[in-house]
Amino acid sequence: MISVTMDMVQYDCPYIDVTDETDVSFHTMHWDFNTAKQKLETRILVQGDDRGALTNGLGALQEHDRMLEFELLSRRGDTAVIKSFIGQTNAMRTIREHDGYITGPFQIRDGSELWSVGFDTADNTDNALSELEDGNDVRVESRNATSFEEYxxxxxxxxxxxxxxxxxxxxxxxxxxxxxxxxxxxxxxxxxxxxxxxxxxxxxxxxxxxxxxxxxxxxxxxxxxxxxxxxxxxxxxxxxx
Incomplete structure (x- = not known):
C-alpha cells in the first residue's frame, strides 16, 4: 500500500469554505460514501475559537449551497457534533477513480484539509496526484510504501x-x-x-x-x-x- 498524507484546498467543499470564513475547525468522527446516491455522510466534531465562532460556523455550514443535509447532534460550549451530507467533490471522485481509499479522519481548518489516503500501486498514486492538481491546490506532506506486514x-x-x-x-x-x-x-x-x-x-x-x-x-x-x-x-x- 502507498500511504499519502496531503494538505489540500478543495474549491468545491463546503467544510473548507466555512473554515476559510469563520473561526471553526472540523474533525471527522465517521464517514460513509453512498455510491448509489453519490453522497458523503459524515459525523463531525466541530470546534470554534469560542461560542460565538461556533454559532457562526454552524450557521454558515447549514446555509452553504453544497450542503445537502445538516443535523446538530449535540453542543457544549465551543464544541459541537453534527451529522451532514454533501455531494461528491472533485477530489473524492478523482481518488475513487484511481482505486484510492481514505485511511484516516479528515482534519479541516483555516481553509485547507488534511487527507490520509491509500493506493494499491505507485501508478495509481502518481496518476491520482497528477489529476488532483488540476482541480485543487494540493501539497503532499508525506508518501510511504507500507507492506502488508507493516500494515x-x-x-x-x-x-x-x-x-x-x-x-x-x-x-x-x-x-x-x-x-x-x-x-x-x-x-x-x-x-x-x-x-x-x-x-x-x-x-x-x-x-x-x-x-x-x-x-x-x-x-x-x-x-x-x-x-x-x-x-x-x-x-x-x-x-x-
Missing amino acids: LDVIQHLGAAKNVIDGCRELSETERDTLTKAVEGGYFQTPRRATLGMLADEFDISKTATSNNLRRAEGKLLERVVSVLPEVDSEDALIGK
Whole structure:
C-alpha cells in the first residue's frame, strides 16, 4: 500500500469554505460514501475559537449551497457534533477513480484539509496526484510504501497505541512542557547535553520542582508503556516476530 498524507484546498467543499470564513475547525468522527446516491455522510466534531465562532460556523455550514443535509447532534460550549451530507467533490471522485481509499479522519481548518489516503500501486498514486492538481491546490506532506506486514502490525497494535496516547493526554501542561524541553535539550542522552539546572532555568523554577515535574511525566508515560508490553508481546508471538 502507498500511504499519502496531503494538505489540500478543495474549491468545491463546503467544510473548507466555512473554515476559510469563520473561526471553526472540523474533525471527522465517521464517514460513509453512498455510491448509489453519490453522497458523503459524515459525523463531525466541530470546534470554534469560542461560542460565538461556533454559532457562526454552524450557521454558515447549514446555509452553504453544497450542503445537502445538516443535523446538530449535540453542543457544549465551543464544541459541537453534527451529522451532514454533501455531494461528491472533485477530489473524492478523482481518488475513487484511481482505486484510492481514505485511511484516516479528515482534519479541516483555516481553509485547507488534511487527507490520509491509500493506493494499491505507485501508478495509481502518481496518476491520482497528477489529476488532483488540476482541480485543487494540493501539497503532499508525506508518501510511504507500507507492506502488508507493516500494515497488519499497526492494526493489531491499535489498542496498545491508544493506551499510550491516553497516557500523553494525562500529562499536565507543565509536565508536557518539561518533558519536551528535556528531550529536545538532550537531557536523556549520554553524555547529557542538558542538565537539571539548565531545565530549571528554562522555567525559572527550582531544580527540585523541575525534577518533580519530570518524574511525574515519566511515571505517567512509563506506566502506560509497561501496561501494554504483554499485549504487544502476545500479538508479536501470533505473527511470528
